[in-house]
Amino acid sequence: MTPLIRLENLTVAYNRHPAVHHVSGAFVSGSLTAIAGPNGAGKSTLLKAIMGELRPAEGRVEHRLGRTEFGYLPQAAEIDRRFPISVIDTVMFGAWKKTGAFGRIAPAEVKRAGEALSAVGLEGFGRRHVGSLSAGQFQRVLFARLLLQDAGIILLDEPFTAIDARTTRDLIDIVTRWHGEGRTVIAVLHDFELVRAHFPQTMLLARELVGWGATADVMSSVNLLKARAMAERWDEDANACAPEEAPAA
Numbered sequence: 718m719t720p721l722i723r724l725e726n727l728t729v730a731y732n733r734h735p736a737v738h739h740v741s742g743a744f745v746s747g748s749l750t751a752i753a754g755p756n757g758a759g760k761s762t763l764l765k766a767i768m769g770e771l772r773p774a775e776g777r778v779e780h781r782l783g784r785t786e787f788g789y790l791p792q793a794a795e796i797d798r799r800f801p802i803s804v805i806d807t808v809m810f811g812a813w814k815k816t817g818a819f820g821r822i823a824p825a826e827v828k829r830a831g832e833a834l835s836a837v838g839l840e841g842f843g844r845r846h847v848g849s850l851s852a853g854q855f856q857r858v859l860f861a862r863l864l865l866q867d868a869g870i871i872l873l874d875e876p877f878t879a880i881d882a883r884t885t886r887d888l889i890d891i892v893t894r895w896h897g898e899g900r901t902v903i904a905v906l907h908d909f910e911l912v913r914a915h916f917p918q919t920m921l922l923a924r925e926l927v928g929w930g931a932t933a934d935v936m937s938s939v940n941l942l943k944a945r946a947m948a949e950r951w952d953e954d955a956n957a958c959a960p961e962e963a964p965a966a
């Protein structure tokens with residue numbers, strides 16, 4: 718039960734308006750955690766802060782991991798699929814840690830990229846343009862890229878939103894396999910059924926922490942009502958506390 722990533726009184730703000738507020742706790746090495754909560758609860762912001770893409774306004778994210786040790790799947794809305802790139806090249810980006818952004822790609826990596834495509838059920842799709850794929854097929858490509866990247870910590874932002882049930886099942890199988898391999902997986906999810914069925918740990922967030930621990934305990938109806946009430950009460954224009962106003966750690 719080794720803590721891998723520790724959050725210490727973490728506050729992350731945009732233009733001084735906090736999106737994540739005074740969150741403390743730890744992700745244990747090898748854990749499989751869902752981050753759940755209402756819209757605008759700070760879930761995506763928290764993932765970005767964990768990776769170091771956003772700096773805390775207050776508090777800390779503590780870990781000894783480099784940026785390349787994180788595999789990250791952004792929300793679909795953040796990805797522009799009009800970029801003229803093939804499926805196989807998109808998957809190959811998962812190998813950049815080994816090749817460098819403009820390095821020569823070893824034949825073994827090309828072979829692994831093909832195997833990753835097969836593993837997500839897209840054998841033979843390599844030459845297709847990503848813009849020609851369905852939402853579910855594209856999500857499979859992004860999972861193939863994560864497979865190739867082979868990261869120890871995998872952060873997924875709404876990986877199953879707007880994709881079909883069959884694809885969701887297949888991709889959950891991959892997440893479960895990652896967990897079985899001892900990787901640490903953290904996924905932002907909206908579907909509470911999926912959270913309860915497949916994620917042993919849950920962080921329930923409403924900008925502030927509502928609960929963090931075993932899913933059955935955290936996803937109680939009392940906590941879900943509390944999260945909704947906290948989100949509705951939240952003042953979008955509130956400023957981040959000045960450090961001297963922050964509660965003692």
Ligand SMILES: Nc1ncnc2c1ncn2[C@@H]1O[C@H](COP(=O)(O)OP(=O)(O)OP(=O)(O)O)[C@@H](O)[C@H]1O
Pocket residue numbers: 731735736754755756757758759760761762763953
């Ligand atoms: N780049 C940004 N600039 C300014 N404010 C932002 C930015 N990104 C997010 N926010 C604000 O921060 C708050 C938390 O947003 P975030 O996207 O982290 O929430 P979320 O829980 O992931 O939401 P959803 O479930 O709707 O995706 C929201 O009020 C949002 O408007």
